Amino acid sequence: MNDTEFFVWACAAMLGIAAVLALVRMAIGPTMLNRAVAMDVLAATIVAGLAIEAAYNKHSTTLPILVVVSLVGFVGSVSISRFAARESREDH
Amino acid sequence: MSIESMSGAAVADGLSVACLLLGAFLAMVAAIGLVRFPDLLSRMHAATKPQVLGLILIVIGLGLRLRNPTDVGMLVLIAMFQLLTAPVSAHMLGRTAFRKTPIRKDLLLVDELTPRLEERPDRPDDGPVGGER
Numbered sequence: 617m618n619d620t621e622f623f624v625w626a627c628a629a630m631l632g633i634a635a636v637l638a639l640v641r642m643a644i645g646p647t648m649l650n651r652a653v654a655m656d657v658l659a660a661t662i663v664a665g666l667a668i669e670a671a672y673n674k675h676s677t678t679l680p681i682l683v684v685v686s687l688v689g690f691v692g693s694v695s696i697s698r699f700a701a702r703e704s705r706e707d708h
Numbered sequence: 709m710s711i712e713s714m715s716g717a718a719v720a721d722g723l724s725v726a727c728l729l730l731g732a733f734l735a736m737v738a739a740i741g742l743v744r745f746p747d748l749l750s751r752m753h754a755a756t757k758p759q760v761l762g763l764i765l766i767v768i769g770l771g772l773r774l775r776n777p778t779d780v781g782m783l784v785l786i787a788m789f790q791l792l793t794a795p796v797s798a799h800m801l802g803r804t805a806f807r808k809t810p811i812r813k814d815l816l817l818v819d820e821l822t823p824r825l826e827e828r829p830d831r832p833d834d835g836p837v838g839g840e841r
Contacts, residue, residue, distance in 0.1 A: 620725070623725050623728070623729060626729060626732075627728055627729055630735065631736070633736050633740075634736045634738065634739035635739070636739075637740060637743045638739045638742060640743055641742045641751070647805075647809045649748055649801055649805045650751065652801055653748065653801060656797065657735070657742055657755045657758060657759070660758040660762065660763055663763060664731055664735050664758070664766045667767065668728050668732065668766070668770075670770055670774075671724060671728060671769060671770045671773040671774070676776065676779040679782045682786050683782070683785060683789065686763070686789055686790055687793070690793035690797050693800075693801060694797050694800055697797070697801045697803075698804075700804055700808060700809075
């Protein structure tokens with residue numbers, strides 16, 4: 617394993633921990649808005665993982681996917697906050 | 709000539725690795741904060757780090773590695789989108805959380821929204837979030 621591979625695995629390990637912890641927060645909630653924040657972090661982690669894979673293999677195939685994932689994260693959290701604003705208090 | 713360009717590429721690759729590592733580290737730190745912090749507003753404080761600084765570092769790292777004008781344009785687009793959309797979603801989430809869910813008001817240093825909400829008690833509780841000026 618050379619240096620570059622070591623750094624890539626270090627990045628992958630940190631991003632894996634980040635994704636697992638974001639999923640933990642998404643699971644335990646306690647409110648829908650907490651899950652939206654966790655979903656934002658998970659989307660940022662996915663973008664980071666795709667970018668690191670693209671940097672390691674030096675290709676630009678996944679760049680449009682990066683744009684799409686970041687925009688989907690934005691639309692998702694905005695629509696969840698609008699939806700939660702009109703929701704009853706039962707879930708909170 | 710070729711040796712110079714090779715060493716330039718090596719420097720760019722090294723900087724790229726540093727940026728990628730720092731971005732991944734920020735993502736991990738933010739997720740730890742997301743699990744450990746006590747309420748939604750402080751969790752949002754943690755969550756914005758990978759969304760803006762971490763993502764921009766990762767995008768810079770990828771740009772330093774690809775070094776192709778077309779790809780760098782796309783990466784600038786990603787960073788711009790993120791800078792434009794992160795404040796909007798954070799604003800809406802924070803406002804909705806403040807109005808609708810229990811948050812730790814004892815942890816706030818400055819609270820400018822509660823007096824404004826008390827000023828206008830006629831406002832329907834479940835009106836549109838962005839409706840207020």
